[in-house]
Amino acid sequence: MVRALRAAEPGAAARLYDRHVDGVYGFIFRLLGPDAELDDLVQEVFAYALSFIGKLREPAALQSWLMGIAVGRVRSYIRSRRRRRWLAFLPTNELPEPVVVRDDSHAEVVREVCAILDRLPADERIALVVHRVEGMSLSESATACGTSISTFKRRLARGESKFFAHAERRPALASWLAGRSRHDAE
Amino acid sequence: MTLDERRNRLLRVWIESFEHELPSFDRVRGRNRLLEAQRSLEARMERRRWFRGGFFAAAAFAVLALVIRIAWPQTTTFTVAGQPGEVGEWLATSTTESLALDFSEGTHVALESGSRARVEQVGRRGARVEIERGAIKAHVTHRPDAGWRFAAGPFEVVITGTNLDVNWNPDEGKFELSVQRGSVLVRGPNMRSPQEVRAGERYRVDIKNNKTELEQVTPTSQDGSDAANGLAPTSAEPTVAPAPVSRPSGSENQGRVGQAAPSWLALERSGNYAEALAVAERGNISKIYQSAQADDLLHLAEAARLSGRPDVERDSLRACRNRFKGTPAAARAAYYLGRSSGAREAAQWFEAYIREQPDGVLAREAAGRLIESYQRAGNANAARQASTRYLATYPDGPHATLARQVLAQ
Secondary structure, X not given: OHHHHHOOOOOHHHHHHHHHHXXXXXXXXXXXXXXXXXXXXXXXXXXXXXXXXXXXXXXXHHHHHHHHHXXXXXXXXXXXXXHHHHHOOOOHHHOOOOXXXXXXXXXXXXXXXXXXXXHOOHHHHHHHHHHHHOOOOXXXXXXXXXXXXXXXXXXXXXXXXXXXXXHHOOHHHHHHHOOOOHHXXX | OOHHHHHHHHHHHHHHHHHHHOOOOOHHHHHHHHHHHHHHHHHHHHHHHHHHHHHHHHXXXXXXXXXXXXXXXXXXXXEEOOEEOXXXXXXEOOOOOOEEEEEOOOOEEEEOOOOEEEEEEEOOOXXXXXXXXXXXXXXXXXXXOOXXXXXXXXXXXXXXXXXXXXXXXXXXXXXXXXXXXXXXXXXXXXXXXXXXXXXXXXXXXXXXXXXXXXXXXXOOOOOOOOOOOOOOOOOOOOOOOOEEOOOOOHHHHHHOOOOOOOXXXXXXXOOOHHHHHHHHHHXXXXXXXXXXXXXXXXXXXXXXXXXXXXXXXXXXHHHHHHHOOXXXXXXXXXXXXXXXXXXXXXXXXXXXHXXXXXXXXOXXXXXHHHHHHHHHOOOHHHHHHHHXXXXXXXXXXXXXXXXXXXXXX
């Protein structure tokens, strides 16, 4: 596929998209949560990949390369979103949610998790999601984040510590940390 | 349950909830959107490549234009009494006033009282000034590529850099030229070749009485530099008595000022070839061979040829070749030697000219005469080779027909 993409063969771009779009979309959703820009970010990832396919050194690493691109785009997006919020003089928790989430237990967990993640620095947030949620190894995670393993570990540790500390103070999540069952929480 | 277990449990709930809440995604729309954006991007890149190419082409053109603008000399402009002058406009002075013409490249021309003239043409290297009547004084800025001309009736003075006075009286048919610095060439009626007039010399022509005089009016330094710098006053008189000028060189040069009798060169220039040769021989002609300038030796050869003295002609030409090897004059001497030699020797001299001056003014004629020489000498093979070379270089030259005939034989 990489060879076909580099040769700009007809249909190669569509095949890349069809094969990897679900993974990229889910990955970005888990990094950001519900967000009106999800579709655009997915587009940006594939547009970048198609433009710079020549930079991919190892064709077998296509998927992790795409994830690395996604990490970069999401990181930029989070930072620009924060700048916009700061410039608008609006505290984060007063911003309207861009996407309406259904009001059930899953939705509540998602909403609470995202609220905590929004308080974390972008790098720590990404480290936490990439390793703990996506299940990437430390090495893969560090590569996707474009950093060394030791730096990644530090970010992950800081992110975890902050996340769980915040989670303790949020009833919807604290119950899970207190040892309650899912049934109890509902 | 340990803290880690509880945290892992929260993480599982987190993952499960996100999986449950993953929004539906319109894959077809997304794909079409991506492909459309990709096509648009490629078109934009293509336009950008064209734009970049166009930009570099425009930049290269601009640099080239700038270089040409800087390197290319500008057309000469001039002022008349401080006001912008107009090419072709006649300028006249009263009997009491003169008029100053200042040219942008530094040349200054003064139109003397009672004169009428105009700047006929201006170019990048100079101008052509036509004198209808009267006198001008000119200080022409010296430049290697200067192209200044002063036309006075049927005469034309060609200049590269000099101080001079030109006076033309059309009623009496009298032309007078004085040169204070540098040298000029004069063309005019009844002149076989341009007359050179050097610093300190005055050249007079009386058309009605068919008289020509070249005389020394001011002493010159030995290196030929001038006696006068800048414009001399209108009323300036020669510092020594006028004397006819000979054009020998070297030690004879010392005797130019105040020489009483006309020299062989002056006689040659005035068309008295036999008398010129007689004067040269009455003096020490060997000394002339040893010390005269290259052009003067060619003049002596010409006088000898026209006087029916091939021996002096050849000696003079050989002296020129021996003393001025590698110069255009030496090559010209070779051509003249070829012209006056038998067929075999002539071929050698014409070959010598072509070898020494392949782009010289006589190269085409030498190449043609070379064919004739080989043909007369009976060297058919060499004649064919010379013909082939001739046709390759001068397919429409005057000897082209002969060359084709030789090759057809």
